[in-house]
Amino acid sequence: MFNKIIAASLVALCAGPAAAESLYKSGTYQALTSDLRVRHVGDMVTVLVYESASASSAADTSAGRTANAGVVLTGPVSSRAGAINSVNETDGRGRTQREGKVLAQLTTVIREILPSGDLVIAGEQLLEINNESQRIAVEGQIRPQDISDTNVVLSNRIANARIRYAGQGDLSDKQRPGWWQRLLTMFGI
Numbered sequence: 001m002f003n004k005i006i007a008a009s010l011v012a013l014c015a016g017p018a019a020a021e022s023l024y025k026s027g028t029y030q031a032l033t034s035d036l037r038v039r040h041v042g043d044m045v046t047v048l049v050y051e052s053a054s055a056s057s058a059a060d061t062s063a064g065r066t067a068n069a070g071v072v073l074t075g076p077v078s079s080r081a082g083a084i085n086s087v088n089e090t091d092g093r094g095r096t097q098r099e100g101k102v103l104a105q106l107t108t109v110i111r112e113i114l115p116s117g118d119l120v121i122a123g124e125q126l127l128e129i130n131n132e133s134q135r136i137a138v139e140g141q142i143r144p145q146d147i148s149d150t151n152v153v154l155s156n157r158i159a160n161a162r163i164r165y166a167g168q169g170d171l172s173d174k175q176r177p178g179w180w181q182r183l184l185t186m187f188g189i
Contacts, residue, residue, distance in 0.1 A: 040110070040113075041110050041111065041112065041113060042109060042110060043109070043110050044107050044108065044109055044110075044151075045107070045108050045109075045110065045119070045121055045142070045147060045151060045152075045153055046105060046106070046107045046108075046150075046151055046152045046153070047105070047106055047107070047108050047121070047123065047138050047152075047153055047154075047155055047158070048104075048105050048152055048153070048154050048155065049102055049103065049104040049105065049106070049136065049138060049155040049163060050102075050103055050154065050155060050156070051100075051101065051102045051155055051156075051163060052100070052101045052102075053098075053099070053100050053101075054097075054098065054099040054100070055096075055097070055098050055099075056095075056096070056097045056098075057094075057095070057096045057097075058094070058095045058096075059092075059093070059094045059095075060092075060093050061090065061091070061092040061093070062090070062091050062092075063089070063090040063091075064087075064088070064089045064090070065086075065087070065088045065089075066085075066086070066087050066088075067084075067085075067086040067087075068083070068084070068085050068086075069083065069084045069085075070082070070083040070084070102136070102163065102165050104125070104136050104165075106123055106124075106125040106136060106138060107123055108121040108122055108123030108138055109121065109122065109123055114141070117143075117144060118141050118142065118143055118144075118159075119141065119142050119143075119144060120140075120141050121138070121139065121140060121141075121142055121158075122137075122138070122139040123137070123138055123139075124136070124137040124138075125137075132167060132168070133167065133168050134165070134166075134167045135164070135165070135166050135167070135168075136163070136164065136165045137162075137163070137164045138155070138158070138161070138162070138163050139161070139162045140158035140159055140160050140161040140162060141158065141159040141160050142157060142158055142159070143157070
């Protein structure tokens, strides 16, 4: 029996070197004690969108002009007089005020890792309720250090941010003026 074990060992040694793969792979290794922050294209990052914007503009314009001209003709028998009077006044006022707030949370995907280490992200969310659809899309560039330990980044930390929020449906349609009102507005009526 002992001879059979030695013979099997000699055959294994003569067959060639044994190959083994390591559990460690330098390209994908992440220590068990490391955090779970994103590191690769395709990883997901949650964006907390909290945007508030308001703008106000007002204008007052007032202008006026008065011009007078007169002529008197005197002859031996009669005299004639004539006058021209012109008044031109303009008074215009306008005010614009806009306010908007968006509060949302959506998960984006890393599209690219830049040479600087910054991450290019993009994501979109569509919510449909009772024939109303709300779509929010976020794109931009973030720094890895701005990502929290819960894998969340605030929208005010996104460089070159493009945040689009749009709605469609019955309620949105009622908010727009009718085609005939838009036509009359084009002609200033």
